Amino acid sequence: MSTLKYGIMGGTFNPIHYAHLFIAEEVLDNFKLDKILFMPTGTPPHKQNINIDAFHRYTMTKLAVSNNPNFLVSDLEVLNSNVSYSVDTIRKLKLNHPDIEFYFITGTDAILELPTWKEPRELLSLCKFVSVNRPNYVDENLVNKINIIKNNLGGEIFLLNGHDINLSSTQIRQRVREGKTVRYLLPDSVNDYILKNKLYV
Incomplete structure (x- = not known):
């Protein structure tokens, strides 16, 4: 039986939107x-000042993906x-789902910080990484920098270009906060949830 392949899309999702x-x-x-x-994320190591409860962020994410059977x-972490x-999360996932191959999806800026993460060598041994280039992010030496990380830490890092939703x-x-509409920037269900619970005001 072939191994299942799952992407891990982590983030605060504060709130989740159409670019996510x-x-x-993609x-x-x-x-x-x-x-x-x-x-x-529940309490992420790099973003300590999150003023929205994890339950709200989790619920909005559930609402946003509810109509896509390929999204879970x-x-x-919540x-x-x-x-x-990340390394602790992936360890738990691998322990509970040894038959699944995981692809960790993150932005290019985060990939370049990978050597500063907790146990990066162990993390790269547990999953593959997909680096998604953010809009307006230009670095002529990006491929070389990623290759250096791979040479130093091992593992596989793939670069995905073409994401241009700013x-x-x-x-x-x-x-x-400014009382402006956010409709069509995120799913209607998430917009309705924000309005109902008076988030971000």
């Missing part, structure tokens, strides 16, 4: 994955009361 969903679909298609597992949501490190959760939160 498009990236997930990786699913390009790497012929079986599923994308969205992993909302995990509460593994239920973790301690700081969530949209961020920061922009959406700012628009909500």
